[in-house]
Amino acid sequence: MKILMMERDLAELKGIEWFLKNYLSHDLEFLAITDAQSLIEEIDLFKPDVLLLEMELLPAQLDQALTQYKIPIIALTAEPLFQQAMKAIRIRAMNLFVKPIPLEQLKTALMSIQPQAENDVVVIQNSSLYDDLFLQSERRFSLDHQSFFLIECAQFQNNLKLYEWLSDLPIFDNLTLLPLQNRIIGIAQIEDDLQLSKQLRLIMLESRKSFEDEINIALYTGFEANLLTMYQSCKEALSRRFYEGYSHILKSSDSLQIVRLDPLLTPDEQQLWIDSLEDGDLATVKTLLYRLTKSTTHYNQDDVRIHLTSIIAQIRRYMMKYQLQQLSHFEVKYRNLFHLILEHPILYAIVQEFVLFIQQLMDHIQNAQKQSKADYAELAVTYIEQHFQDPELCLPVVAEQLNISANYLSNFFSRKRGIPFKKFVQQYRLQRAAELLMTTDHAISTISELVGFTDHNYFTKVFRAYFQSTPYKYKMKKVGLAK
Numbered sequence: 001m002k003i004l005m006m007e008r009d010l011a012e013l014k015g016i017e018w019f020l021k022n023y024l025s026h027d028l029e030f031l032a033i034t035d036a037q038s039l040i041e042e043i044d045l046f047k048p049d050v051l052l053l054e055m056e057l058l059p060a061q062l063d064q065a066l067t068q069y070k071i072p073i074i075a076l077t078a079e080p081l082f083q084q085a086m087k088a089i090r091i092r093a094m095n096l097f098v099k100p101i102p103l104e105q106l107k108t109a110l111m112s113i114q115p116q117a118e119n120d121v122v123v124i125q126n127s128s129l130y131d132d133l134f135l136q137s138e139r140r141f142s143l144d145h146q147s148f149f150l151i152e153c154a155q156f157q158n159n160l161k162l163y164e165w166l167s168d169l170p171i172f173d174n175l176t177l178l179p180l181q182n183r184i185i186g187i188a189q190i191e192d193d194l195q196l197s198k199q200l201r202l203i204m205l206e207s208r209k210s211f212e213d214e215i216n217i218a219l220y221t222g223f224e225a226n227l228l229t230m231y232q233s234c235k236e237a238l239s240r241r242f243y244e245g246y247s248h249i250l251k252s253s254d255s256l257q258i259v260r261l262d263p264l265l266t267p268d269e270q271q272l273w274i275d276s277l278e279d280g281d282l283a284t285v286k287t288l289l290y291r292l293t294k295s296t297t298h299y300n301q302d303d304v305r306i307h308l309t310s311i312i313a314q315i316r317r318y319m320m321k322y323q324l325q326q327l328s329h330f331e332v333k334y335r336n337l338f339h340l341i342l343e344h345p346i347l348y349a350i351v352q353e354f355v356l357f358i359q360q361l362m363d364h365i366q367n368a369q370k371q372s373k374a375d376y377a378e379l380a381v382t383y384i385e386q387h388f389q390d391p392e393l394c395l396p397v398v399a400e401q402l403n404i405s406a407n408y409l410s411n412f413f414s415r416k417r418g419i420p421f422k423k424f425v426q427q428y429r430l431q432r433a434a435e436l437l438m439t440t441d442h443a444i445s446t447i448s449e450l451v452g453f454t455d456h457n458y459f460t461k462v463f464r465a466y467f468q469s470t471p472y473k474y475k476m477k478k479v480g481l482a483k
Contacts, residue, residue: 001110002050050071094343174189217250237250292308333360377412381424
């Protein structure tokens with residue numbers, strides 16, 4: 001395998017090259033470049049089987065040129081940002097990895113790529129059927145008592161298992177299988193369409209039992225054509241998995257009406273998302289997301305993925321406002337969702353994960369806010385205990401420290417503590433004054449100042465009302481008791 005990697009960090013280049021040569025293949029050829037100036041020239045000269053490209057180094061003017069090469073691309077980025085995701089989608093990258101690069105996942109992605117000829121078909125020598133696929137033979141495939149279908153696993157790793165299983169399956173009297181990289185072509189002798197439908201449904205049912213994976217089967221239902229045309233028609237039918245999921249028999253003649261979607265959020269849509277997140281309005285969030293999955297409307301797949309990355313940018317801002325990115329489990333889920341948007345083959349599954357993640361964020365914030373509200377009274381008491389000596393201590397000062405309104409704190413404190421805020425402060429100061437009267441030789445006027453009173457006469461008045469004794473008599477009485 002020949003890999004061309006564009007990465008600015010030379011140390012990372014060397015590390016990835018060492019890892020892949022030791023754990024992927026010793027026959028691997030690796031070419032490293034550190035900027036995009038020579039990228040196209042190196043592609044033409046080196047003829048790589050796969051490109052590993054750092055998105056931050058890739059200028060926009062190369063997007064179209066890269067897609068014309070039809071070389072598998074794995075995108076790399078330092079930050080999971082909307083701009084980088086959109087760029088990866090534009091160049092049709094098969095993966096987007098956020099640094100630090102998960103090497104095992106990178107290895108798995110590369111293992112799914114094999115040097116191949118056009119049309120994603122694996123060449124098997126001395127096979128006229130494969131020759132027809134590669135050479136675009138004009139020879140037409142007869143549909144007289146024969147059917148052509150294409151099978152795809154939900155997990156491409158099971159393709160070999162599926163091939164071996166189908167080879168031993170006694171459903172068809174005469175079945176020819178042509179394994180491809182991620183799919184399997186089936187050519188079967190049939191008596192009638194009804195019998196074929198039953199046989200294909202049996203394959204679907206039994207495959208799920210045999211290796212716990214789902215499959216789609218695309219059945220060619222057009223006019224007689226060459227094998228390549230039939231294959232491409234069925235491959236196009238399989239792309240409907242994005243809208244319909246798996247466990248379907250898809251007829252090649254049943255095409256979907258694809259509608260373009262503005263991939264970027266308008267200012268009004270951005271504001272709607274901001275308001276919905278701030279208000280914890282999950283119902284609106286679901287409405288906005290599930291409209292993308294309506295069975296009556298099928299939006300362009302690339303448009304949908306870019307649209308979702310623009311939404312996740314709003315979610316990122318929401319997370320950062322409440323510092324949720326500092327919680328590792330939310331950060332991991334965010335990154336996983338980011339990859340899911342770019343790579344998952346089924347739209348509904350992406351949307352489901354989207355809704356679940358947003359709900360978890362909302363629940364966390366709402367619980368934190370409830371907890372915070374429950375503690376406002378205790379937080380106020382703590383502040384009073386630490387600042388009771390300050391004559392300026394009052395309700396507005398404490399409310400400002402807690403970042404809530406004075407009116408809200410007043411009502412909440414009274415309900416929570418069963419006493420008005422001002423009265424609580426006064427009683428706390430008097431209790432501390434009583435302690436000082438008993439434990440120090442300070443003058444009464446000094447003690448009144450130490451606990452936050454500025455008027456000695458007022459201190460004496462409220463002290464007598466609370467303890468039924470003047471400060472002087474209180475001190476003498478306690479001293480007398482001590483004797």
